[in-house]
Amino acid sequence: DADVTQTPRNRITKTGKRIMLECSQTKGHDRMYWYRQDPGLGLRLIYYSFDVKDINKGEISDGYSVSRQAQAKFSLSLESAIPNQTALYFCATSDSGGRSKRELFFGEGSRLTVL
C-alpha cells in the first residue's frame, strides 16, 4: 500500500461544481502539502500545513481551500470549479525532524478535469 494515498485518482466535473480531493498518509509525518502540476509550469504550492492547527497559503491559493482533519489527513476543496483549475494535483508529506525534514514524499496524483 502507498504511504501517501490520494483519492480520487481521476475526476471529471463541470464548471461551478464543488470538488474535494483527499489525501491520507501512513508515514507519521506532521507536515502536509498540496501542489498542482501544469505542463511547462512545474509544481506550484497551493496550501501547506505544519500540524492540525496550522494551515498556510502557498503561491496559488486563490479558488482553493483546505482542511486538516487529523495529522494523517489533508483535503483540498474547490468550492466552485473553473476550467483553468484543470490540472494534476499532488499531495505531499514531510517530517519536521531529522535529516529528512526537507524531503517531500508524494502521492501518485489526482487528475482533475473541469469542463
Add this chain to the structure above:
Amino acid sequence: AQSVTQLDSQVPVFEEAPVELRCNYSSSVSVYLFWYVQYPNQGLQLLLKYLSGSTLVKGINGFEAEFNKSQTSFHLRKPSVHISDTAEYFCAVSTFSGGGADGLTFGKGTHLIIQP
C-alpha cells in the same frame, strides 16, 4: 524568496550516452537542493539531495549532482543513460530560513527523452 531555473525543457539523448540536466537557483540565504524524477503516470520520487557536506551527491539509478555555490547551480548527470530513464526531472530548492513559506520551490521540469 527563492527560485529555480531549469534551462532545458526537453533533452533528447541516445541510449548509453552521457547526459547533464541543468539547474540554477536564486536565493539570498543558504539552501537545500533536490532532484526529483516523475515517470509517466506516477508521482514524484527523490533522486538525490544536497543538505550539507560534500558538494558531489550520488543518488539512485546511477545519477549524481554537484552543488556549485559560486555558480548557484546543481546540475544532474549520468554517465550512461538507459531507455528506462525517460521521465520528467525536477530540480527543487528549500531554504534554511524556516519561517514563512515552507515546502519546496520547483523548477518547471526537464523532459529527458532517451532515443534507441
